[in-house]
Amino acid sequence: MEVLTLPTNRSLNGFNEQGISTDKPFIIANTFQTTYHELKQEHLIPVFVKDNQPVISQADFIEMTNEIVSHIYEGEEIMIPNIRVSHPIKGRIPEAKNKPAHLLLEEEKTIYYERMAFVIEVPSISSVINGNRLNLTIGGIKAYNLDNLYSKKGSEEHFKIFIGFQNKVCTNLCISTDGYRGELRVRNTQELMDGILKLLTQYNAQRHIENLDSFQNFILPQREFAHLIGKARMYAFLPKKDKMHLPELQFGDTQLGMVVKDYYNDETFCQNEDGSIDLWRLYNLFTGSNKSSYIDIFLIGV
Structure with a gap:
């Protein structure tokens, strides 16, 4: 497997300007859309309780995936990640600890979201099945509720990653077994990068499209x-x-x-x-x- 080392001085402007991936929700439930900038700049990052060390943040997961996608699909059109979050964890700064909730100023509130999902579309790699356009799509899920945050840094953190095709008629995600890792457990960012890279390089897009096309028969x-x-x-x-x-x-x-x-x-x-x-x-x-x-x-x- 190729060893990929990503730059540590990542920029907030690291995403290209091709437009956001999909203009419709790929998941609904109780989620709403947010931006990478908001995740990176305005959301708290949970820590492991025993040593106060930060987990791999949702923003870092997204940016890491985007950079690996840009590396593997260099020269293709790669759109800005579409990010959806749910289950807000609200807080406040110490100076506002005695204020009634309705009197809190925006700068006195803190928040992060327990669960996050994102997709990155590569519309230059596409196919058509039964009149439905399918675009290659890569994505992931980070849900802090799946981690044991009462432990120390170095404990396993849980991620889900996938690659497949998104049906542009309805934004349904068409995922196959070899394009899905439902329980990626890692202890550091290098293991996470290796897991994402392995999934993306082993995925066979042509075989997946042929299997989906055969469903019509x-x-x-x-x-x-x-x-x-x-x-x-x-x-x-x-x-x-x-x-x-x-x-x-x-x-x-x-x-x-x-x-x-x-x-x-x-x-x-x-x-x-x-x-x-x-x-x-x-x-x-x-x-x-x-x-x-x-x-x-x-x-x-x-």
Whole structure:
């Protein structure tokens, strides 16, 4: 594997000016959009309680990923990261400790967000499936609630990274197994860089696109779709001994309900007139429903 050393004097202006990745939310839940500058300049960085050493910050994770993407895809169009956060952790400066909350000035408040997800689009690498344009997209998730912050620096920190294609019709993320690392545990920034680089260099974009394109060749009649949804709803109530022999299913009733609703109503991915549906549209119904998941479990069901 290539050893990549990134500069330590990173600049806030390190992102190119190609525009922000995707103008629609790639995840909804209770998230809202923020900027790299806000993360870097205005948000606190959590620390390990036992030695007061900082964790790898969300801003550093984003910038590190962006620099690796720029290195690997040099010469391609790379857009500014689209960043979404949730679960704010609010505080105040010591001088304002006795003030009523409604009297706090903005400069007296502190904040960071427990959970963050981002995507970086590379629109110059794209394909079209069934009239849907797919752009190569790289992203990651950092959720501090997955770390043991009551420990010391050097304890494992948890990250999720992925590479795949984003469907520009609906901003669904199309991720494959070789483009997903759901539990990257690292102790320092070098291990994080190595993990990101390894995932991106091992990913086979052409093979992924060919697999996605083949989904159109498989059709489910309505009764098979209904059977699939029924079995999926039953999964949560199966005895543990039966679940042991089945692939894990992370979709809940709310998400499955959205799949059924969009099976009838979605303008792009709904059923055919006879009730049948091909796997490409069914896949997008499931990935679309996953956009309502919280950030820290957003990629589990992919």
